[in-house]
Amino acid sequence: MNYSKQDIRMWSMLGSRGTFGVALTDAARLNQGILALSADLCNTSGLDRFRSAYPTRFINAGIAEQNMLGVAAGLAATGFVPFATTFANFAALRACEQVRHYLGYMQENVKLVGFGAGFAMGMFGVTHFALEDVAALRSISNLTIISPADGMEIVKATNAMAVTCGPVYLRLAGVANAPIVYTEDYDFTIGKAVSLREGKDVAIIATGSMVHPSLKAAELLASHGIGAAVADMHTIKPLDGAAVERFMNHQLLVTVEEHSVMGGLGTAIAEHIAPLRNFPPLLRLGVAPGYPHVGDYPYMLEVCGLTAPKIADRIRLALA
Amino acid sequence: MNTMTANHIIQLKQTALAMRRNIIRLALHGGNNGVHIGPALSIVEILACLYGEVLRRDAGTPPVIRDKFILSKGHGALGYYVALHEAGMISLETLNTYEKNGGDFPGQPVKNAAAGIEFSSGTLGLGLAFGAGLALGARKLDRDTRVYVLLGDGELNEGSVWESVMFAAHAKLTNLVAIVDRNGLQSDGCTRDVLALDIEAMWRGFGWEVAVCDGHDLEQLLEALQAGPGGKPRVVVANTIKGKGVSFMEGNNAWHHNRLTAEQHLRAVAELDAWAALES
Numbered sequence: 023m024n025y026s027k028q029d030i031r032m033w034s035m036l037g038s039r040g041t042f043g044v045a046l047t048d049a050a051r052l053n054q055g056i057l058a059l060s061a062d063l064c065n066t067s068g069l070d071r072f073r074s075a076y077p078t079r080f081i082n083a084g085i086a087e088q089n090m091l092g093v094a095a096g097l098a099a100t101g102f103v104p105f106a107t108t109f110a111n112f113a114a115l116r117a118c119e120q121v122r123h124y125l126g127y128m129q130e131n132v133k134l135v136g137f138g139a140g141f142a143m144g145m146f147g148v149t150h151f152a153l154e155d156v157a158a159l160r161s162i163s164n165l166t167i168i169s170p171a172d173g174m175e176i177v178k179a180t181n182a183m184a185v186t187c188g189p190v191y192l193r194l195a196g197v198a199n200a201p202i203v204y205t206e207d208y209d210f211t212i213g214k215a216v217s218l219r220e221g222k223d224v225a226i227i228a229t230g231s232m233v234h235p236s237l238k239a240a241e242l243l244a245s246h247g248i249g250a251a252v253a254d255m256h257t258i259k260p261l262d263g264a265a266v267e268r269f270m271n272h273q274l275l276v277t278v279e280e281h282s283v284m285g286g287l288g289t290a291i292a293e294h295i296a297p298l299r300n301f302p303p304l305l306r307l308g309v310a311p312g313y314p315h316v317g318d319y320p321y322m323l324e325v326c327g328l329t330a331p332k333i334a335d336r337i338r339l340a341l342a
Numbered sequence: 343m344n345t346m347t348a349n350h351i352i353q354l355k356q357t358a359l360a361m362r363r364n365i366i367r368l369a370l371h372g373g374n375n376g377v378h379i380g381p382a383l384s385i386v387e388i389l390a391c392l393y394g395e396v397l398r399r400d401a402g403t404p405p406v407i408r409d410k411f412i413l414s415k416g417h418g419a420l421g422y423y424v425a426l427h428e429a430g431m432i433s434l435e436t437l438n439t440y441e442k443n444g445g446d447f448p449g450q451p452v453k454n455a456a457a458g459i460e461f462s463s464g465t466l467g468l469g470l471a472f473g474a475g476l477a478l479g480a481r482k483l484d485r486d487t488r489v490y491v492l493l494g495d496g497e498l499n500e501g502s503v504w505e506s507v508m509f510a511a512h513a514k515l516t517n518l519v520a521i522v523d524r525n526g527l528q529s530d531g532c533t534r535d536v537l538a539l540d541i542e543a544m545w546r547g548f549g550w551e552v553a554v555c556d557g558h559d560l561e562q563l564l565e566a567l568q569a570g571p572g573g574k575p576r577v578v579v580a581n582t583i584k585g586k587g588v589s590f591m592e593g594n595n596a597w598h599h600n601r602l603t604a605e606q607h608l609r610a611v612a613e614l615d616a617w618a619a620l621e622s
Contacts, residue, residue: 081478084512089471089505096475099460100483119465120502124472128453128462 023207025174030202033173036068037198039137041173043068045180046105047075053103053184059094061087061108067137069107087117091132095124098131103184109143110136110152110193114159125189126162133183139169139195140231140280140309141322148313152193157285159191160259166212167259169193169279169287171233172203175256178210186212193230193258195280197319201234203254213257215265221249224276224337225269225302229255229287232278232307235323238330239278243337250337261290270298276305276337280328283308305340307333347561350395354560357428358390359618362587364424364437366610369602371441376601377449380591382421384525384557384582385492389425391563392490407431409487410476412461414469415494415523416450417599422459423447431458467500469493470520474510477518477575490567492521496528499537504548511549516571520550523557525584527595545577557582588613 033041050056050072058072062085073080083090087108094104106113113136114121124130136155143150159165168183168190170176176194183190208216218233219240228236233254240250251272253265269275275295277288288306295301309326316322323329327336362383369379397409407429413422420440427437432447436457439445446454450464461472473491480487497503510518522541530536546552551572555562557580566578584598585591588610602610 078482081513083509084505086505086509088467088502089474089509092468092471092502092506093475093478093509096472096477097479097482098475099472100476100479102479102482120468120471123462123465123468 025207030174030205033177034200034202035198036173037200038170038173038176038194038196039066039068040198041068041176042135042180042192042194043071045177047072049181049184050076050079055101055103056184057081057097057102057104059083059090059104059106061085061090061112063108063137067107087112088120091117091120091124091134094132095128095130103131103133105133105135107135107137109150110139110155111150113191114152114155118158121159121165121191122162126164129164129189131187131189133190133192135192135194137194139193141319141326142195142197144197144318144322145316147316153282153309154285155193156258156281156287157289160285160290164189165259166190166257167193168212168257169195169230170256171230171254172200174204175210175254179256182210182212195231200231203234203237210256213260213262215262216254216256217251217265218254219250219252221251223248223272224250224274224341225272226250226252226276226278226337227255227266227287227291228252228278229258231280232328235328235330235333236278239333239337242330242334246338248338248341255287258287258290261294263294266291266294267298270301272302274305274337274340275302276307276340278307278328278333280323281308283310305337307336351560354390354394355621357394358386358560359614359621361386361390361421361424361428363611363614364427365420366588366602366607366614368420368424368437368440370607372601374601376599377420377441378417378599379420379602380527380585380595380597381415381418381494381523381525383586383588383591384584385418385421385523386586387558387560387563388492388521388523388580389421390428391560391567393425393429395564396567397490407458410460410473410489412469412473412476412489412491413451413463414473414491415466415497416463418492418494418523419449419451422451426458429458466494466497467502470503470506470510473518474506474513474515477510477515478513480517481515488517488519488571490519490521492523494528495522495524495526495533495539495541496536498522498539498541499528507545507548507550510575514573515575516573518575519567520575520577521567522577522579523582524579525582527584527593527598529598531595541579550574551576552579553577554579554581556580558586587617
């Protein structure tokens with residue numbers, strides 16, 4: 023697939039929600055089974071484009087996320103490919119048991135999409151942050167969890183989900199004018215991490231919105247003579263264990279995620295390496311426990327230490 | 343009642359009796375752990391009607407049931423399994439694996455295409471949403487499918503039920519029929535004491551057609567369940583007796599989930615024998 027520079031710029035400008043809306047509308051042209059469901063968030067979730075193009079394939083379930091997932095499951099059982107969308111906190115927390123029941127236990131082919139993950143909701147505050155969604159959903163069997171790094175990866179993930187049978191949670195973080203990680207086409211496979219940079223000292227494994235700042239942090243580390251490899255772990259579950267084990271000879275392994283340090287990517291990797299011999303220490307960067315005072319998106323990343331300079335500083339400190 | 347209907351009713355009565363005999367027999371499988379007996383006995387006539395008359399079948403072996411049935415009150419599993427057996431969906435040998443360790447037929451149903459089980463249940467408040475999705479999907483595909491979802495009256499405490507009730511009315515899912523097994527009891531006692539609900543008024547207020555019937559009267563049930571679709575989704579509130587058919591279980595919440603002793607088993611069988619003699 024050839025993506026134009028205009029596409030890449032547009033995805034960046036739109037941010038994760040808008041890009042998903044474009045991607046799903048495009049995917050629906052090829053796949054008649056695709057339906058979109060929203061819990062009264064069509065206008066703020068980038069699905070207005072889909073609704074205009076396919077009014078009969080868009081279902082507004084109202085502010086009732088639990089029912090939305092059940093309806094999506096029934097539609098999936100009928101043969102449709104429903105994408106059920108809402109803010110990530112409502113998807114994972116309000117409807118958590120429904121995710122376990124319909125997606126995990128019954129394995130209905132529902133694609134659950136969580137918008138505004140992490141701190142994207144900014145001034146909406148803690149109730150609208152999703153810092154526990156991966157932790158809540160990762161223990162649910164049969165569920166794939168994908169956390170794309172930028173617009174191109176959202177497009178690729180959306181297309182891959184649509185043609186792969188089985189329940190998926192797509193975690194969309196970040197805001198409009200999102201940084202670009204991928205400037206040209208690459209091979210995206212669910213469950214296979216992407217190696218973005220080599221480096222002999224430190225290995226940074228990042229996911230979602232933290233892939234770009236991790237690359238920038240690697241550049242800062244290089245200026246201090248520290249070689250940092252960076253991998254994009256876009257699929258948090260199932261985890262690409264082989265990609266983690268590539269780094270067993272590095273001095274330090276680092277995970278970076280816009281999510282609680284409890285239960286997310288860092289925990290998944292800790293679980294993976296726990297039984298392995300001679301593995302380097304693991305530094306898990308993410309959001310520390312607690313409910314911080316609220317600010318806008320850049321402010322939240324700053325106070326939580328999730329900017330490139332802060333990531334680099336924390337890695338240097340750990341190496342010292 | 344014409345002769346054909348009369349014959350059908352006689353047949354359904356025999357089916358219901360056979361179901362109760364199997365429920366009582368299989369209740370022994372629970373051993374000291376006990377099983378959900380009362381909530382299985384209250385839905386026997388409802389399920390006998392659904393599988394005997396109401397759910398339409400397409401040709402095939404085993405039969406393919408075109409209409410969909412969802413048991414939302416999963417603790418009625420034993421009543422469901424014996425109905426599936428009477429309908430030819432599961433063999434006696436399979437039925438006898440009920441509550442066997444590691445088996446496919448535990449205390450709450452697990453989705454099983456071969457057995458005709460469309461939905462896994464146990465957690466209350468999840469079946470109607472799934473049924474609404476099936477009904478909506480069938481309508482989108484222009485399929486002539488009706489979806490029946492059986493809920494408990496205690497289950498109506500769950501807020502998620504009402505999300506689905508609202509959605510189905512808004513989406514005008516006229517091919518969706520909810521059935522409420524109103525036996526008046528839930529785990530902690532009488533529904534009116536635990537959380538009293540004006541069931542008919544609530545469903546009506548949420549935009550459904552409401553029918554009320556005696557949930558053990560086969561003619562009333564058939565009429566309520568087979569009524570043609572109107573302009574709204576339809577709920578059949580079936581007034582039932584928990585533990586129906588065994589005198590010492592009827593209306594006695596101790597039998598919501600309980601252990602059946604050998605002596606009680608013999609008494610229950612004797613009562614069903616007497617009932618059979620009376621019917622014949």
